Amino acid sequence: MRPTLRQLQYLVEVADCGRFGLAAERLNISQPSLSTQIGEAEADLGARVFNRGRHGATLTEAGVEIVRRARRILNEMEDLRASVTGDGIFDGRLRLGVLPSIGPYLLPGVVHELHRDHPSFRLVIREEATTDLEQGLRAGRLDMILSTPEDHPGTLQTPLFHESLWAALAPDDPLAATDAPLAPDALAGRSLLTIGPRHRLSGIVAELAAQANAHVPDEYEGTSLAAIRIMAAAGNGVAVLPRLYAAAEARRIGDTVMRRIDAPRTQRTIALIQPAAFEPRPGTDILAGALSREANRLMDDL
The missing domain is CATH 1.10.10.10 (Winged helix-like DNA-binding domain superfamily/Winged helix DNA-binding domain)
Structure with a gap:
C-alpha cells in the first residue's frame, strides 16, 4: 500500500x-x-x-x-497497537492542548499520578486559547484538548467538571467586607477584568457585565489570570476568575479577597475533547477520571 x-x-x-x-x-x-x-x-x-x-x-x-488525515491514520494505528497491549493512550505519546486558565493548576498533580502508574507514558502539553485549541484539534496537531465543549462542535466529549466564577477584589473594596456570594446587581457600574476575546471566559464575562449593568474596559485586556488578579489587587477593577484558579492560586497568594458570583450562566463546563469517532480512544476513561478527581480536590478547598 x-x-x-x-x-x-x-x-x-x-x-x-x-x-x-x-x-x-x-x-x-x-x-x-x-x-x-x-x-x-x-x-x-x-x-x-x-x-x-x-x-x-x-x-x-x-x-x-493530507497531513491532517495522515495524523488520524497514525493515531488509529497507535490505538490498534494499544488495544493489544491494553495500555491505550498510555502506550506512547499524547499531545494534549489545554486552556491557560486550567493547565498550570490542574495538570501537575495529574501528570505525577499518570507517570507513576504508566512509566512509559509521554504527555506533551500545549497551552493555547480556545480558538487555537479548536484549530489544533481539527488539523491533527493535538490529540486531545481540555476546553469548553460548546466551542468544539462535532467532537467526542467527556465532561470533567463545572466551574463557578469568582470575583477577586482589592482588600479595601467595599464588596470585600463580607464573604457572602455576590448578586449581579452588586457589580453594577463596576469594571470587570478578564482575559482576551479568543478565550471562552471573555464571552462569559461580557454576558455577566450585560446582566449586571457593569462593563468590560476596552483599555485593558489581560494576557493571563494572574495579570487581571494583580490589576484587581491594585484597585483597578473586579477580576472575574474561574473557581479552579481561584482555589489553587488566587487564594494561596492572598492579595485579593475572593467572593463567589451568584448569577445565572456564570459558570463553565470543562471537558476532555477528541476528534469525532465511534468511541473514545482506549484509556480515555482513565485520563478523564484522573483529571476530574484532581479538579474536584482542588476546588473543594474554596
Missing part, C-alpha cells in the same frame, strides 16, 4: 518541524533519504504536500488536508 505508514510519519514530522533537515535529524535518517521518501509519497498521492524554499517547508493547500 502506498504511501506507507512510515512515509505518512515522515510527512507529519516535516510538517511539525517546518524543515527537512530538522525532521531528518529527529527521525534519525539522512536528509536525502527523507526527501526521496517524501517525493515518493507525493507521487503516490498525486499532489505536492510541501512548498520547499529558503525558509523551510510549508504545507500546500492539499498538503494541509
Whole structure:
C-alpha cells in the first residue's frame, strides 16, 4: 500500500518541524533519504504536500488536508497497537492542548499520578486559547484538548467538571467586607477584568457585565489570570476568575479577597475533547477520571 505508514510519519514530522533537515535529524535518517521518501509519497498521492524554499517547508493547500488525515491514520494505528497491549493512550505519546486558565493548576498533580502508574507514558502539553485549541484539534496537531465543549462542535466529549466564577477584589473594596456570594446587581457600574476575546471566559464575562449593568474596559485586556488578579489587587477593577484558579492560586497568594458570583450562566463546563469517532480512544476513561478527581480536590478547598 502506498504511501506507507512510515512515509505518512515522515510527512507529519516535516510538517511539525517546518524543515527537512530538522525532521531528518529527529527521525534519525539522512536528509536525502527523507526527501526521496517524501517525493515518493507525493507521487503516490498525486499532489505536492510541501512548498520547499529558503525558509523551510510549508504545507500546500492539499498538503494541509493530507497531513491532517495522515495524523488520524497514525493515531488509529497507535490505538490498534494499544488495544493489544491494553495500555491505550498510555502506550506512547499524547499531545494534549489545554486552556491557560486550567493547565498550570490542574495538570501537575495529574501528570505525577499518570507517570507513576504508566512509566512509559509521554504527555506533551500545549497551552493555547480556545480558538487555537479548536484549530489544533481539527488539523491533527493535538490529540486531545481540555476546553469548553460548546466551542468544539462535532467532537467526542467527556465532561470533567463545572466551574463557578469568582470575583477577586482589592482588600479595601467595599464588596470585600463580607464573604457572602455576590448578586449581579452588586457589580453594577463596576469594571470587570478578564482575559482576551479568543478565550471562552471573555464571552462569559461580557454576558455577566450585560446582566449586571457593569462593563468590560476596552483599555485593558489581560494576557493571563494572574495579570487581571494583580490589576484587581491594585484597585483597578473586579477580576472575574474561574473557581479552579481561584482555589489553587488566587487564594494561596492572598492579595485579593475572593467572593463567589451568584448569577445565572456564570459558570463553565470543562471537558476532555477528541476528534469525532465511534468511541473514545482506549484509556480515555482513565485520563478523564484522573483529571476530574484532581479538579474536584482542588476546588473543594474554596
